[in-house]
Amino acid sequence: MEYLQTIVLPMAGSFLLSALLLKLFIPVLRKVKLGQKILEIGPSWHRCKEGTPVLGGLFFLLSTLVAFGVWALLSGRMPDVRLLPIAVLALLSGLVGFIDDYIKLFKKRNKGLTANQKLLLQFFIAAVFLAVRAYFCGGETSVRLFGLFGQERVELHWFYYLLMLFVIVYVINCANLTDGIDGLAGSVATIQCVFFLCVGVLLGDTELNALCASLAGGLLGFLVFNFHPAKIFMGDTGSLFLGGFVTAVVFALDAELLLLPICFVWFCEGISDVLQVFWFRVTGKRLFKMAPIHHHFELCGWSEVRVVFVFSFISALFCALSYWIMVR
Numbered sequence: 001m002e003y004l005q006t007i008v009l010p011m012a013g014s015f016l017l018s019a020l021l022l023k024l025f026i027p028v029l030r031k032v033k034l035g036q037k038i039l040e041i042g043p044s045w046h047r048c049k050e051g052t053p054v055l056g057g058l059f060f061l062l063s064t065l066v067a068f069g070v071w072a073l074l075s076g077r078m079p080d081v082r083l084l085p086i087a088v089l090a091l092l093s094g095l096v097g098f099i100d101d102y103i104k105l106f107k108k109r110n111k112g113l114t115a116n117q118k119l120l121l122q123f124f125i126a127a128v129f130l131a132v133r134a135y136f137c138g139g140e141t142s143v144r145l146f147g148l149f150g151q152e153r154v155e156l157h158w159f160y161y162l163l164m165l166f167v168i169v170y171v172i173n174c175a176n177l178t179d180g181i182d183g184l185a186g187s188v189a190t191i192q193c194v195f196f197l198c199v200g201v202l203l204g205d206t207e208l209n210a211l212c213a214s215l216a217g218g219l220l221g222f223l224v225f226n227f228h229p230a231k232i233f234m235g236d237t238g239s240l241f242l243g244g245f246v247t248a249v250v251f252a253l254d255a256e257l258l259l260l261p262i263c264f265v266w267f268c269e270g271i272s273d274v275l276q277v278f279w280f281r282v283t284g285k286r287l288f289k290m291a292p293i294h295h296h297f298e299l300c301g302w303s304e305v306r307v308v309f310v311f312s313f314i315s316a317l318f319c320a321l322s323y324w325i326m327v328r
Helices: 002-031 044-049 056-075 083-106 115-137 159-178 184-203 206-226 235-252 256-262 264-283 293-299 304-327
Strands: 142-144 153-155
Touching: 002 056, 002 184, 002 206, 056 083, 056 206, 056 235, 083 115, 083 159, 083 206, 083 235, 115 159, 115 235, 142 256, 159 184, 159 235, 159 256, 159 264, 184 206, 184 235, 184 304, 206 235, 235 256, 256 264, 256 304, 264 293, 264 304, 293 304
Parallel strands: none
Antiparallel strands: 142 153
């Protein structure tokens, strides 16, 4: 009964609300022409997607907040203060994405915020997150090693904050890069939410279960319309929100070291982009046919559905590995 109240009902409610909102608003977004602009540097075979409505992330974000809020009211629970840093990083990251989408859609500037503007905002948000987490959840500056190297923790002192600033910003931008083909970012994030639910059940963390179940439901409602061929894209609003949410939950679980396996697909996308730029500047040649790496596989002849399935399977494997590391 407890799992029904804390997982099934928030997930089902968020799914229905997300799907209903998208069903109602996709025609509206098409009518007012708030659609995706395909950049010239983007894949030429994606030109047919131009005009597909954006801002889908806004709807699964809202459905998550509503479903979790209703659960909290009906259960009579005040959300734990540990959830505050998660809200700070996820919502502020989503706000940066919304500003970026707004500029693209309403100001008709294809690239939205400049790279420097976005990075400056993201470093500020990461600093706010670390400050809020230190104030409300303790100023822990050590990293849990899960028994690796014969140690449980390693103390980093002030270097912890400097390192985590860059880690947070990098991971969130990797999440953004993953949102390049239909259904990929949403599918990977749903798997990550399921992993968090498994950990939450193990730890008996009711609030975390309800929150992650709400997001998983919202994402599933979104994927109904985002799976290939997509009728709507999540935009930077959704991808940056997801990056902030997943990163913050990993911190809440005291599992910073596991960011790599939990977000393995994200890291592959980000590293492929970095390596592509580096290799081209050094040799004048491309290391991959196109970056991020999901486009490379498309050019190798993989369909979008195949890329999503394989990348999601890999994500599930690495999340299972992370779960084993945490419980062993």
